[in-house]
Structures are given as C-alpha cells and as structure tokens.
Amino acid sequence: MNRIAPAAPIAVVSVSGGKDSTATALRAIDEYGHDRCRFVFADTGHEHELTTEYLTDYLPGRLNARIDVVKADFSFEIARKRIYVAEKWPAKLVAGKVGKWVRLGTIEEDDAEPPPPENVYLGAVIGGFVWSPAIRAMSEEEAAEVVARALAVLHPTGIPYLDLCLWKGRFPSRKAQFCTQFLKRHPLDRYTFDLIEKGFRVESWQGVRRDESDARRDAAAREWTPEGWEIVRPIVDWTAQQTVDFVVSRGVKLNPLYSLGCSRVGCMLCINEAKDGIANAARRWPHHINRIREWEWLVGQASKRGFSTLLHHSDGEGGDAEFAFRHCNIDAMVDWSKTTRGGKQYGLLRVAPPPTCSSVYGLCE
Structure with a gap:
C-alpha cells in the first residue's frame, strides 16, 4: 500500500455490518479511493454470528479492502473491581x-x-x-454471601460486552447507555489516535442519518471534534430506503439479517430492542436467548442486588429488584413479545414459525 502524504486526509470508516456504515464505506472509496481509506470494526462480542461473518468473510472482498478489528479489554478494570468488592463491599452492604x-x-x-x-x-x-x-442494610453474614458470589464470577471472559457488564455490575440501559462509549467509541478513538501518531491527517466518516432519531435530526454533514479530527457524514440527509437502494445498486449484498426480519443490525439483542425484534430473535435464534439468559445470571451474581436484566419495560406496578427481574428477564420479555393488546393475549402471528424471508426494505421481492 502506498504511503499517503501527511497533507492528504484519509477516511476512517467504522463498519458495523449495517446498511448505513456499508453505504458510508462505499461513499468513502468513491471520494478518496482505496489507498486513502481505512475500515475498522469494533467487535463487542454481542453481535449475531451472521453479522460477524458478513464483516469478516464477505464485505472485505466486496470492498476490496481489509477491515481491521478492535476490541475493548476490561481485564484491568475487573481486577480493580475484585479488590474493591473484597475490601469495600462488606462495610457498605452492612451500612446500607x-x-x-x-x-x-x-x-x-x-x-x-x-x-x-x-x-x-x-x-x-x-x-x-x-x-x-x-x-x-444487610447482616454481616448476608454481606459475606454477596461478596463471595460476586468474586466467584468477577473474572475476564474475553467477551467485551459481558466483561463490561461484569465490571459495572449491571447491563446498560436507556438512561445509562455506557455500552457505546466503552465498546465502540473508546476503541475506535484509540485506533484513530494511532493513525494520527503515524503522521496521517484523519477524517472520521460516520454512517449517521438525520431521520434515524430525534437525537440525530440536527446532525451536521461535517464538524470538528475537540480531539482535532473532522467528522464526515456523507449520508446524513438520506432515508433508510435510499441507503438500502444505494448499497444494492453497487452490487453489494446487505447483511443477511435484513432479510430475516431485522430492521436494524448490531447487538443481538440491543438494550433498545423493540417488541417485534425480541419476538423475531426468539423465533429464529433461540440460542441467543439462551446466551442472554446465562449472561443475566452472571451479571446478576456480580451485582449487589443479585439481579440484572438486559431488557427493560415498565408495567407501572413498581416493585423491588427481584420483582423487576421476574418481569424483565429475557424469558419474561420473550413471553411479552408474543402478546398483543397491551400484553393481554398472545398473537397468533407472533408465535407462528417465521417466514423464510422477511424484510421491511423490500429485499424479498
């Protein structure tokens, strides 16, 4: 690969396996050519295997480019958490x-x-x-039991998402969405800083669209970060369908999950997963439901309360941590996803076997 002069910017594109980042990668190649593009995937360990295969086996060949992989490592944080749990939790739990x-x-x-x-x-x-x-407040005996069960599971697994939750003693939530910061932003920032230290002038190309959400409706097409590199959002004013049509028009296949009932891809499951997405995952990929159940148990063991859930919904009844776990654990949420009329009855279409192909973007036509 030819060395790029420092004055010529390179495009760093974070690819997730989704339609938006794939379209952004194609736009970057159109603008700068292969030599001035870098592609990187932040592996959280919480993706669907079809997404991982798409990013490692299919997309590099279609882009004619290497996709680098970065992963967060929380070994140090978990080691420090073990010390804190052993030394500080007993007194804190007794005191309440x-x-x-x-x-x-x-x-x-x-x-x-x-x-x-x-x-x-x-x-x-x-x-x-x-x-x-x-x-x-707990008794000393109760506190000792909580400390012992937390220390039993506080060991790095090598799975970034799970290790993050073990360290935090909880799953992310809509009000505390720390997953993006620790699993995506930090590893990708380190990747970018490494390129800058090598003398490159970097632009961060992002597949952000204004119509994705209210939080992104004012997203700028270009802006500078405090760290000193420019952000470029080449599809910021596109719709989802325009993005899909562009990728397909270039002869690039979309992530196969888009033809299996998923309107978005990424984490399996996302903490913000909609009811339809939960039902679809449960019908098509029960092994992921089994994995999440195991993760909920592990993270619950690392929590002071003894319970933690990946997904949340409110029924307005309130309740303590154990009550919340009973209503929001993955099995309860799967049951809820099968219902209609405000959760009052099961819907026949929600429990029937899924169709071979299902796409909100017309990919099955």
Missing part, C-alpha cells in the same frame, strides 16, 4: 445506603427537590429529578 434525588440536566434554581417517593428502594423520576434508590 440512603436514597437521594439527583438533578437531571439544567434545572431552574427555584425548582425544589420533591419529597422522597413512597418506596425509597425503587427508582423514580419526577420533573428534572431522578431518585437514586436506597439500599437496605
């Missing part, structure tokens, strides 16, 4: 914790804290405040 209100974002000075919720052991949100739940 008083609940408190935490401000969310910018709040007017005259906004007074609400009174404590009726059940101080449950989370709550009122206005611009979120309640950090109290933790019941």
Whole structure:
C-alpha cells in the first residue's frame, strides 16, 4: 500500500455490518479511493454470528479492502473491581445506603427537590429529578454471601460486552447507555489516535442519518471534534430506503439479517430492542436467548442486588429488584413479545414459525 502524504486526509470508516456504515464505506472509496481509506470494526462480542461473518468473510472482498478489528479489554478494570468488592463491599452492604434525588440536566434554581417517593428502594423520576434508590442494610453474614458470589464470577471472559457488564455490575440501559462509549467509541478513538501518531491527517466518516432519531435530526454533514479530527457524514440527509437502494445498486449484498426480519443490525439483542425484534430473535435464534439468559445470571451474581436484566419495560406496578427481574428477564420479555393488546393475549402471528424471508426494505421481492 502506498504511503499517503501527511497533507492528504484519509477516511476512517467504522463498519458495523449495517446498511448505513456499508453505504458510508462505499461513499468513502468513491471520494478518496482505496489507498486513502481505512475500515475498522469494533467487535463487542454481542453481535449475531451472521453479522460477524458478513464483516469478516464477505464485505472485505466486496470492498476490496481489509477491515481491521478492535476490541475493548476490561481485564484491568475487573481486577480493580475484585479488590474493591473484597475490601469495600462488606462495610457498605452492612451500612446500607440512603436514597437521594439527583438533578437531571439544567434545572431552574427555584425548582425544589420533591419529597422522597413512597418506596425509597425503587427508582423514580419526577420533573428534572431522578431518585437514586436506597439500599437496605444487610447482616454481616448476608454481606459475606454477596461478596463471595460476586468474586466467584468477577473474572475476564474475553467477551467485551459481558466483561463490561461484569465490571459495572449491571447491563446498560436507556438512561445509562455506557455500552457505546466503552465498546465502540473508546476503541475506535484509540485506533484513530494511532493513525494520527503515524503522521496521517484523519477524517472520521460516520454512517449517521438525520431521520434515524430525534437525537440525530440536527446532525451536521461535517464538524470538528475537540480531539482535532473532522467528522464526515456523507449520508446524513438520506432515508433508510435510499441507503438500502444505494448499497444494492453497487452490487453489494446487505447483511443477511435484513432479510430475516431485522430492521436494524448490531447487538443481538440491543438494550433498545423493540417488541417485534425480541419476538423475531426468539423465533429464529433461540440460542441467543439462551446466551442472554446465562449472561443475566452472571451479571446478576456480580451485582449487589443479585439481579440484572438486559431488557427493560415498565408495567407501572413498581416493585423491588427481584420483582423487576421476574418481569424483565429475557424469558419474561420473550413471553411479552408474543402478546398483543397491551400484553393481554398472545398473537397468533407472533408465535407462528417465521417466514423464510422477511424484510421491511423490500429485499424479498
């Protein structure tokens, strides 16, 4: 590969196996050619095997380019967590914790804290405040049992997503979506910094579209980061269908998951997975449901509360951690995904065998 002059920027494209990053990769090659493009996949260990195969076996050949792979490593963090659990948890668990209100974002000075919720052991949100739940005090024997079970599972597995959750003692959530930061952004930033240290001028090409969500509706086509490189979003004003049509028009196959009922690909399952996505995964890939069940048990063992779930939904009934686990563990969520009419009855189409091909983008026509 020819060495690029420092003045000529190179495009670093993070590919995920999804339609948007694939379209962005093609646009980058069109703009800069193969020599001025770098492609990188942040492997979380939580992808569907078809996505991994697409990124390692198929897409490099179609792009005529190598796809580098980066992975987060939490061995150091887990080692430190073991020390903290052994030394600090016993006293903390015996002492318990008083609940408190935490401000969310910018709040007017005259906004007074609400009174404590009726059940101080449950989370709550009122206005611009979120309640950090109290933790019941334990006996020394109970605390010792919690510490022992946490230490039994606090060992690196080599699976980035699972190791992150073991370290944190919980799964990410919509209000604490730390998975993107630790599993994607940090490894990709290190990859970019390495290129800069080698003398390259880097542009980060991102497959972001404004119509994806409200959070991205004002995304700029180009902008600079505080770290000193430029972000380029070449498909920012495209629709999902335009993106699909572009990739197909270039003779590139999309991730096969798009023809198997998935409207989005990435984590299997994402913490933000919709009801239809849960039902589809349960019907087509029960082995992933089994894996998530095992992960929930492991992460629960590493948690002070003893329970943790990948997915969440609220039925308005409240309840403690054990109640929440019973209602939101992967098996409960799969059962819920099969229902209609607000979860009151099972839908025949939701429990029937899935069709051979199913696509919201017309890929089966």
